[in-house]
Amino acid sequence: EVQLVQSGAEVKKPGESLKISCKGSGYKFTSYWIGWVRQMPGKGLEWMGIIHAGDSETTYSPSFQGQVTISVERSTSTAYLQWSSLQASDTAIYYCARGTIFRGVLHHFDYWGQGTLVTVSS
Amino acid sequence: DIQMAQSPSTLSASIGDRVTITCRASQSISSWLAWYQQKPGKAPELLIYKASSLQSGVPSRFSGSGSGTEFTLTISSLQPDDFATYYCQHYNSFPWTFGQGTKVEIK
Numbered sequence: 001e002v003q004l005v006q007s008g009a010e011v012k013k014p015g016e017s018l019k020i021s022c023k024g025s026g027y028k029f030t031s032y033w034i035g036w037v038r039q040m041p042g043k044g045l046e047w048m049g050i051i052h053a054g055d056s057e058t059t060y061s062p063s064f065q066g067q068v069t070i071s072v073e074r075s076t077s078t079a080y081l082q083w084s085s086l087q088a089s090d091t092a093i094y095y096c097a098r099g100t101i102f103r104g105v106l107h108h109f110d111y112w113g114q115g116t117l118v119t120v121s122s
Numbered sequence: 123d124i125q126m127a128q129s130p131s132t133l134s135a136s137i138g139d140r141v142t143i144t145c146r147a148s149q150s151i152s153s154w155l156a157w158y159q160q161k162p163g164k165a166p167e168l169l170i171y172k173a174s175s176l177q178s179g180v181p182s183r184f185s186g187s188g189s190g191t192e193f194t195l196t197i198s199s200l201q202p203d204d205f206a207t208y209y210c211q212h213y214n215s216f217p218w219t220f221g222q223g224t225k226v227e228i229k
Contacts, residue, residue: 037166044223059216062123062217108168
């Protein structure tokens with residue numbers, strides 16, 4: 001069974017750093033992509049970026065380029081989303097999702113993590 | 123970036139109603155469109171991919187159609203479990219983008 005299990009909720013102060021995780025299981029982790037999606041309180045879904053778990057090729061949305069870093073650790077089948085300096089506007093739920101591959105081409109998100117709530121408040 | 127516009131933003135319907143949600147892309151995305159359902163407090167779930175392919179395990183009352191810039195998600199007979207928010211998303215090119223969502227409410 002494919003599963004993406006995310007790390008728990010975080011409460012941080014503005015200016016602090018943070019790294020949240022997404023652990024894949026039930027499939028060959030390095031053959032797929034992992035994407036990150038933001039959902040601010042009461043709002044819609046925003047695509048942040050995506051990384052190939054095998055070769056770490058990464059693409060960011062222009063809206064998030066330079067604001068976050070996406071990475072993977074293949075030895076533990078885990079993807080990460082990190083911030084160097086959080087702002088109150090980073091308060092949101094962050095989802096990871098698997099980008100499926102069909103005939104060697106990246107397609108839609110087929111499995112999602114349960115979400116990680118990040119709260120940034122002084 | 124390709125922009126996705128969904129309509130309506132909110133939809134009130136009764137059990138058994140046929141419901142249609144529209145998604146328009148700002149340029150052609152061929153059939154590279156997915157639909158997701160999100161219930162309160164839960165992660166989104168994939169319903170439809172490649173505009174009209176039903177994800178395994180999704181009830182057949184859900185269907186998708188369209189290509190190019192105009193797409194629709196149809197629920198043939200609305201059930202209590204279908205009250206949720208629905209999002210379209212293109213995956214034609216980076217960056218992928220989502221529509222703003224359509225909330226389906228009980229009438």
